[in-house]
Amino acid sequence: MSLSKMIKVPIDMLDSCDGVVAKEVVAPDGVVMLPMGVDISLFEASISLLIKKMRGYGIEYIYINPPQQLSEDDIEEILQKVYSDDDLLIDKQKARDVVKHVDNVFNNIRAEDDIRPEMLDALTNMGSSLTEDLLRNPSVTLSLGQVKAADEYTFVHSFNVAVLTGYLANKLRPGDEKYLHKMVLGGLMHDLGKAKIPLDILNKPAPLSKDEFAQMRRHPEIGVSLAMKSGVQDRDILGIIGGHHEKWGGKGYPNRRKGKDIPEVARVAAVADVFDALTARRVYKSAMPSRDAVTLILNDAGTHFDPKVARAMLVSLGLYPPGSIVSLSDGRVGVVISGGGKDLVRPVVMLVDPKGKKDAGGVPNFIDLKNEKSLCITSYLGQGDKRELGV
Ligand SMILES: [Fe+2]
Structure with a gap:
């Protein structure tokens, strides 16, 4: 599995573009217009207004991490590991x-x-x-x-x-x-x-x-x-x-x-x-x-x-509900375990490698993104279907 790099998108193309904000967009008065890690589709309803505002501030481009895809087998293996953790x-x-x-x-x-x-x-x-x-x-x-x-x-x-x-x-x-x-x-x-x-x-x-x-x-x-x-x-x-x-x-x-x-x-x-x-x-x-x-x-x-x-x-x-598979800005992949409270884009993530191991030693490795400000979610990779217990 390889994760592609961020792309530079002209703001006029934002309404036809999918992905996650890769670099925070800040207005001249310091207000964050687009926080890093937010999925652009969440602004669907207000995108024209946002584009108009950015144009007014002279912002011409933003940086986006395009959506990534994991194979179904990768998703299955990752979730198997998470859901087998009692x-x-x-x-x-x-x-x-x-x-x-x-x-x-x-x-x-x-x-x-x-x-x-x-x-x-x-x-x-x-x-x-x-x-x-x-x-x-x-x-x-x-x-x-x-x-x-x-x-x-x-x-x-x-x-x-x-x-x-x-x-x-x-x-x-x-x-x-x-x-x-x-x-x-x-x-x-x-x-x-x-x-x-x-x-x-x-x-x-x-x-x-x-x-x-x-x-x-x-x-x-x-x-x-x-x-x-x-x-x-x-x-x-x-x-x-x-x-x-x-x-x-x-x-x-x-x-x-x-x-x-x-x-x-x-x-x-x-x-x-x-x-x-x-x-x-x-x-x-x-x-x-x-x-x-x-x-x-x-x-x-x-x-x-x-x-x-x-x-x-x-x-x-959160914006990444538990069970979401996400990639992080340092290239690692994880599964969201619980919401991040008020900071919607900073949940707790359990790291997994692309083949579904929790980490090298098999011990769960959790990152609370609220406490790791240098890291952020760069892409939503998908969500497995609900697990089955076989009742
Ligand atoms: Fe009912």
Whole structure:
């Protein structure tokens, strides 16, 4: 694998150009117009304005590192190494257990056409254990795609939403363990009402018809009554189950609630729900890369999503979400392990060589780019498909 060198691009050609800014562009007043390491495509919406400004300052060229490509084999080998590192992920057996328990809850409700309080016991215990993992593990979002099975989407989705909802909750209210715990439980149970939706609709390998969609839209309310019947009384958990399809602009369901009338917990779960749905591979659609899903959610901030929550997601996942493969300015290649907080282009990266070894000695070598100002990301090389656990 060879990484090509930066190129000089006339500013008028920026709108038809892909790549990462190789040299910071600074206005005469010292304001950074284009930070080094930022993907030029992120300025898509404002590129004409930016070009106009740069022209006004007499800037004629900028330097860009063109997009690089790794072969699929290289990507596969790199990710194999990262995802085989148990320390970085939620315990695989635990992830499988969570999915199995969600599966059991749904099947029991279907079999008995009812819910009993003890049906949720195991799930509640798993929620506590997941909460502890979330508090301990900074790279937990790497675990999002850990479990996957095409025909068990609802159960896998519940696991992913629980992890991401909890992760976001921890960013919004750092250290509030009780809040985090409730968010994880709410995430696990958010689609409980789907246990009452006919399987041919639930597992339909294609978009739903109008009638089918109308039935599907009942699942938040059904979920709330099932949860209450099984003894769930917590307002936040019920808020997630009943409100995760409401939209900030008031066009969601079931109650078309708007803005802060939607419980905050539901606004957080809504972001997690859509993020996982976008990045999941289904029978009828391929998986969207995480960074595209982040961009899409940001575009819908203020209409579908609470802008504060969408921003929290951007800050937590960064412009290079965990799992992104990137090259650094010194030529090394790494996989992003966790977001860089407020500095979106400076995440924590685990170095790998192009053949996927963590480093010469096989020991993980992490670089927190926030602390290594002489280094920056020069290219986004891609992102592997979600990992599969084979449940
Ligand atoms: Fe839902």
